Every structure is written in structure tokens, then in C-alpha cells.
Amino acid sequence: MSIFLVLLVLMIIGAIIAVETTHLLSSIVCVGAVGFLLSIAFLFLGAPDIAITQLVVEILCLVVLIRATISRDLTTVSGDREFFGMVVTIALVLVAAVAGILVFAAFPPFGEPVMARVPGAPAATYLARGLEQTGAANIVASVILDFRGYDTLGEATVLFVSILGAVTILRRAARKRPEETDTEKTPHE
């Protein structure tokens, strides 16, 4: 339990530095540190699948973010925050914190699955008969690709559509020079 408190404190410190620093690259490095600490937390919680995914996605995001920011002329952020925006943010964070405390009071002890307490829950069946019914020794693979394969298909569809949108917006034919306007060179004229 104490390891999680240490990780949590380190993550909060990293997040605060990431928000407060004025240098964009240091901010990204701090965000990456938060992600790596989260991956360690997943590992200690007994979820190596999630830890591996978190780790590799974190590395990929860091590379993309560093590559996106390191070349910009604007590498530091200056200027004050708006007063109204800050008040709204603090109010929203307080509301979320109060709601979170109330929700956590209703949770079972840390590390015990919620669904396993319900009698006849599907999660208990997956755990008890996963290997027998699918043959997959890794119970996570048997859940996401066999019992809940339909969910994974939806996830893959979301990924496919988002990649399609990103490539459509960023592709070569969609680009214009800054001085070019929208009305210029329409095919109908």
C-alpha cells in the first residue's frame, strides 16, 4: 500500500511541475514521468498487460510530442492566466474531489474487484472458466478477444475512424499555403 502512496505523491509532483513550468519541453518530460510512474503503479497492482500498454503508448506519445514541440519557435509559454477561467477550474476540481471522496467511500477495500462481490457475475465466470473455454493462458487475452470480442471490435473501429480522420486532415492534398484563401481555385469556376 505504501508504494502506491509514494507513487501517487511523485505523480502529483510531476503533474504540478508540468502545469507550472514555462518551458514546453520540460513540461512534456514531466508528463512522461507521470506516465511512467502510472505504469509502475499498474505493475504493482498485478496488471502487467496494462503496464506494458501504458509504457509503450507513453513512449510513443512522448516522441510525437517532443518532435512536435522541439522545432517550434515558441518553446516557452508566457502571460498570465485569466482570472475567471482559473476560478471555474478550481471550482470544477473541488466538485470532482468531493464526488470522488463520496464514491471511494462506497468502494470495496483497495485491490478487491467490485464485480466479484455480485453473485453470478460474469467476471467470476471469466476467471473460473477462462482457460477451459478459450484455451488462452493469459486471462486478459481471453476476455478482450473472446468473451468481450465485440467490445474490442468497437475499439478497433474507433481507432480506424480516428486514424482515417487524422490522415484525411493532414494529407498533402488538403494543405494550403498561408496566403491562399478558400475561394481561390474552386473547381467549379
Added chain:
Amino acid sequence: MNDRFDKHGMSLIVKTVTHLLAAFILLFGVYIVLYGHLTPGGGFAGGVITACAFILLTLAEGRAAARQTVSNAVSSALDCVGALLFLGMALAGLYLSREHVFFKNFIETGRTAWFRLWSSGIILICNLGIGLKVGMSLVLVFSVLATIRVAMHGESRRVFRKGREE
């Protein structure tokens, strides 16, 4: 400075180390995908590791050399193949299995095959499809992002014209 990196890649030291490492990173990604149903990992994590190998090549060698390894057309096609493989497995369960259930694991494997590579029927093939899809789509997005960055920078006009004619 950035254009120099984009055209010719990084220094000789980085290039040499990348040549040594990229194949092993790719191999590790393929291992994570193939053994996803036996050890931690799976299609998504393995696909991202595979993409990381190609991104390492892109960063070290420059875009032009990386494009020769995996062009945008190839990564786009493989992306679609992965997605269709996954969907095809789901539909095969609907039409080929006796129960006619969507996502039915229609390849029967006995108890003796447990903890072997071919032990879980369609899960291995689904992992392969997802790994191919995730890895290639991330390679594609990274390649497109790297292109737009060049166009926004430096001698924008000339690079822009050239880019448009390609």
C-alpha cells in the same frame, strides 16, 4: 537545422546504433503480438512496439530513407488488412461455427494444446490483426505528421511547391 535532420537524418553514431537495434525492437514487438494469449502483452502493445521500431528508423535516417522501408501506401494497405482480418474472424465465427454466433471461437483446440502457441483458436489470429492494424496506423500517422511539420517550417514556399508536385 530541422530540415537538415529531416533530409539526412541524425549523426553516424545514432544511425549505427539504430541499425543494430531496430530489428530487435521489431522482433520483440512481433513476439509480444504472437504470444499475447500466453504472456502479458497482446495485439495493441505489440503493435505499438512495432510502430516504435519504424519511428526510430524515421527519426534516425530521415523521412526519405524510412519511406523506402515502409511507404505510406504500404502502411495504409496493411492497416486495412489488419482491420479486415479482425472483422473477418468475427464474421467467420458467425458463418463457419455450428452455433452461428458472432465472434464464436470456431477453431477447436483440445486440452493437450494448453500453454502452446496454437492453443486458443482465433485469439492468435485476432491478435495478429490488431497488432498489424495498430502498428501500421501509428506509422502512417507519424509519417503524415512529420510531413506537415516540414511544410510549416523553413523555406515553406519551396518545400510546399515540391511537396505538391510529388
